[in-house]
Amino acid sequence: MKTTGNTVLITGGTSGIGKAFAQHFLGRGNTVIICGRRNDRLEELKARYPDLVTIQCDLIEAASRENLVRRAIQECPDLNMLINNAGIQLTADLTNPIDLSSVEREIVTNLIAPIHLSSLVVEQLRGRAEPAIVNISSGLAYTPIAFMPVYCATKAAVHSWSLSLRKQLENTGIRVYEIAPPSVDSELGHERRENRDQTHGGMPVNEFINEAIKALESNTLQAAIGQAASMMDQRDALFERLNSHF
Numbered sequence: 001m002k003t004t005g006n007t008v009l010i011t012g013g014t015s016g017i018g019k020a021f022a023q024h025f026l027g028r029g030n031t032v033i034i035c036g037r038r039n040d041r042l043e044e045l046k047a048r049y050p051d052l053v054t055i056q057c058d059l060i061e062a063a064s065r066e067n068l069v070r071r072a073i074q075e076c077p078d079l080n081m082l083i084n085n086a087g088i089q090l091t092a093d094l095t096n097p098i099d100l101s102s103v104e105r106e107i108v109t110n111l112i113a114p115i116h117l118s119s120l121v122v123e124q125l126r127g128r129a130e131p132a133i134v135n136i137s138s139g140l141a142y143t144p145i146a147f148m149p150v151y152c153a154t155k156a157a158v159h160s161w162s163l164s165l166r167k168q169l170e171n172t173g174i175r176v177y178e179i180a181p182p183s184v185d186s187e188l189g190h191e192r193r194e195n196r197d198q199t200h201g202g203m204p205v206n207e208f209i210n211e212a213i214k215a216l217e218s219n220t221l222q223a224a225i226g227q228a229a230s231m232m233d234q235r236d237a238l239f240e241r242l243n244s245h246f
């Protein structure tokens with residue numbers, strides 16, 4: 001994939017990985033559109049990067065997703081790339097009745113929104129130069145951590161859906177990439193911390209972006225970064241071993 005001269009829509013550009021992708025792509029001669037719920041963050045970024053296109057949206061709402069894509073194409077008719085990055089990470093205690101609204105919020109944000117947005121951009125991407133959809137999954141797609149059961153399930157589903165999307169789009173010219181991050185130092189899971197800005201450790205976000213860009217530039221359609229690589233490789237090896245008997 002070429003990482004210059006694109007027009008990229010990045011969901012969730014107000015912090016963490018999405019913001020760092022946006023900064024990287026802006027610095028490399030791409031047109032970048034970001035979205036998020038927090039308008040103060042969008043305004044702050046727009047003031048810092050006047051060329052950045054910002055659109056406030058809440059990906060929970062289908063109408064907000066449709067409006068996002070409509071506005072992105074209106075303002076940037078050369079749109080050729082979607083990065084499905086926005087996500088939330090919640091815990092759930094499965095030994096008690098679950099909070100259904102949290103479960104639904106997590107599934108819609110992490111899985112339904114990327115599926116819907118991708119379907120909305122296919123027509124636009126078809127026929128553009130080097131069109132691509134990039135899905136951000138997780139090392140936890142390959143092995144779950146039990147205290148975030150719904151999060152891990154959504155990421156496993158993002159992996160599965162990415163395989164199907166890649167297959168279905170193979171004759172359209174649209175390349176489908178999946179990038180599985182390891183733990184990355186961002187605001188993810190801030191609900192569990194006292195202070196939103198408190199670090200939870202993990203790979204520095206810019207280090208992650210450098211590795212992710214290397215994977216995209218080398219056309220690695222399914223890339224796991226850092227510690228996520230061994231999680232993906234071990235699962236793939238186990239799959240091969242199990243299935244070699246049949």
Ligand SMILES: NC(=O)c1ccc[n+]([C@@H]2O[C@H](COP(=O)([O-])OP(=O)(O)OC[C@H]3O[C@@H](n4cnc5c(N)ncnc54)[C@H](OP(=O)(O)O)[C@@H]3O)[C@@H](O)[C@H]2O)c1
Nearest residue numbers: 012014015016017036037038059086087183184186187188
């Ligand atoms: N950090 C890690 O350790 C890690 C590891 C594996 C995978 N990932 C994945 O990487 C992606 C980015 O996460 P991050 O680490 O950068 O977390 P982050 O710093 O919390 O960023 C999440 C982004 O998603 C946006 N977002 C969340 N819900 C939204 C909604 N309903 N509508 C619109 N935007 C929404 C947030 O914007 P607003 O709050 O302004 O809406 C924010 O910009 C996620 O898919 C995450 O699952 C992260």
